Amino acid sequence: MEAFSITPLLQxxxxxxxxxxxxxxxxxxxxxxxxxxxxxxxxxxxxAFAVFSLPLLAIMAGIAFL
Numbered sequence: 771m772e773a774f775s776i777t778p779l780l781q782x783x784x785x786x787x788x789x790x791x792x793x794x795x796x797x798x799x800x801x802x803x804x805x806x807x808x809x810x811x812x813x814x815x816x817x818a819f820a821v822f823s824l825p826l827l828a829i830m831a832g833i834a835f836l
Contacts (some may be wrong), residue, residue, distance in 0.1 A: 777834075784834035791827060795819070 800821065806812040 784830050787830060791823065799813040806832065 799816075802812050802815055806815075
């Protein structure tokens with residue numbers, strides 16, 4: 771009998787998280803384009819979102835696929 775491998779579950783979890791991230795990013799972009807009052811604040815929001823979330827996604831990908 772073969773031991774249970776957690777790798778496929780990690781990969782599926784990563785794909786699910788990446789899909790949720792893409793949807794959330796699209797909603798954030800849409801709302802900030804429609805409702806923002808200041809272009810400077812909008813730019814800061816996009817930069818902060820990318821700086822904090824993309825490294826986390828990269829770490830998750832490394833855990834799931836390496």
